[in-house]
Amino acid sequence: MLTNSILTILGMALVTYATRAGGLWFIERVKPTPRVEKWLRHIPGAILVSIVAPMIVKSDSAELIAVTATVIVGIATKNVLLTMLVGIGVVLLARNFI
DSSP: OHHHHHHHHHHHHHHHHHHHHHHHHHHHHSOOOHHHHHHHHTHHHHHHHHHHHHHHHTOOHHHHHHHHHHHHHHHHHOOHHHHHHHHHHHHHHHHHHO
C-alpha cells in the first residue's frame, strides 16, 4: 500500500512538472498573439473563482461575511495582499465569534 502511494505521488509530480516545463518550452518557441496573451492573463483569476465559488455556495455565515468584506476591500483598494489579509482575518474572527 505504501509503495503504491509513493509511486502515485511521484507519478503525479512528474506529470505536473512535465506539464509546466512543456508549457514553458512551448511558449519560448511560439510567440502568442496579443489576443492569446490577453486571454492568458485572465487565467489566474478564473482559477481562483473556480476554487472559491463552490465554497461560497456551501458556506456558513462566517464565510459569507468574509467574502463580502473581501469583495468590498478588493474593489475599494485594488490591493491584492490587503484583500487577502482582510478575507483571512474576517473569516477567522467570524468563525470564532459567530
